[in-house]
Amino acid sequence: MARSTADLLAIVERIHAKNASLVILSMGGQSLDTSNPTSKMMLTMLAAVAECERDLMLERQREGIAVAKSNCKYQGRPPIANEQRDAILTMLNNSMSLTETARRLGISRATVYRIKRDWYHGFL
Structure with missing residues (x-):
């Protein structure tokens, strides 16, 4: 839904500006309604965790590529055409x-x- 926590919060604010709220139903039996401050806090925390996981994954990927390059194993994708x-x-x-x-x-x-x-x- 969003690329970062800040992006998600901006989307939620745009929804609120239209006098609506975001309701997330697929939360393991729970739902998050951003008109509720507690749900908004939970959504922010979940987005921050997801962003952190994504950053860690990208960091590990960069490290793996650096190791592969140093071992002359990484050439990048061959040009298709x-x-x-x-x-x-x-x-x-x-x-x-x-x-x-x-x-x-x-x-x-x-x-x-x-x-x-x-x-x-x-x-x-």
């Missing part, structure tokens, strides 16, 4: 639309746009 670059440029040079090119090659339109942009700006 590198092997299809020539086919993409050929299709575009033959006046095929970007959407059709992406559909025929089974790749995203964003990838086709990026290849076209890189070629146009001389990065390829």
Whole structure:
């Protein structure tokens, strides 16, 4: 519902500004109604715990990537369209639309746009 505790509280305030309240029903038999101060406090605490867990997970992920890089095990995701670059440029040079090119090659339109942009700006 929100990316951070502050974001969640801002959403709750926008709901309250419309003379409504947020009611969360899936709390293990309990419900939280943000019109109630105790429920609002519980929601804030749960959001803070969730944000902390997310931060810890990201920290562990960064540490794992750093260890993998130091052991030359982490290369990142291989570029999807590198092997299809020539086919993409050929299709575009033959006046095929970007959407059709992406559909025929089974790749995203964003990838086709990026290849076209890189070629146009001389990065390829």
